[in-house]
Amino acid sequence: MNLENFLIVSAIVFAIGLYGSLANRNAIVVLMSIELMLNAVNLAAVAFSRYVVPASVTSLPSDANLEAAKSAVQNLFVGHVFSIMVIAVAAAEIAIGLAIVIAIYRSNSSVDVTHLAEMKK
């Protein structure tokens, strides 16, 4: 499989998430769409780190020893680390978001985002 296949799938899932987060009335569906977008970004980051050469590898001299090569190749996993950070942020975001949604539901007895013109009645 090529890099482009994964990137196109990621772009389509991101676009679907964008559409859902803009066009839905239900706040929980909006949060789920944001999760879709974050997940698509994760897929793109991991695909890049799997297929694209980091600059530390291309600038490596051809007679470098194995240890230097290993520490250069380690930068292939930067995309994985970015994904882990995105997952942590997504977990925090969904916890706060759902808490806010439930608080809104308690005060408004509705989770329709089009009716939320004010934060406090």
Add this chain to the structure above:
Amino acid sequence: MLFGSIESGLFVKIVFWALAFSMIFSAFAVVHIKNVFRASLCLIITFVCMAGMFILLRAEFLAAVQVLIYIGAISVLIIFAILMTQDLENSSSYNSFRIPAILIATIFAITAIFVFLNTQWQMLSNPENISSPVSQAINIVFSDTIPWIAELLIHKFVIAFEVAGVLLLAAVLGAFVVLRRDREERELN
């Protein structure tokens, strides 16, 4: 062959396309289905397909993290929130921004795909980019990825790692505060 010839085999292609189509289909179902509970189940299918994609990309650790955090924690949270906010049937309908949203999403997808297809990436599979110690190192590193991710996370990105911990703590406390202040106000009323 750098990563072994299995990666370009027919089986991998079939798995990729099956995962891609089921992921796009279920992602569309998430935003389109009227019943929010079913939409959340479709979201779980999307997450499972994403974990499969991670395995195809040789990110086994991330696939495990995906299953644990997204399917194990986030989906359960979402389902709890859905069950706490009632009217399951017909509770997810489109607002008046539907047509502009379709336009924006389509334009974004077309632009992104155009950019992806017309960029010259520095590919790892290109033999010009790889010297012999590097290919040796890649084979060593990819035989066991987790120690390398851990070392990167603890050495190079240690500040981001610590800040992520603080962020999660703040999120937990914030969720408590948001829900507790609400309860106190209700008791006052």
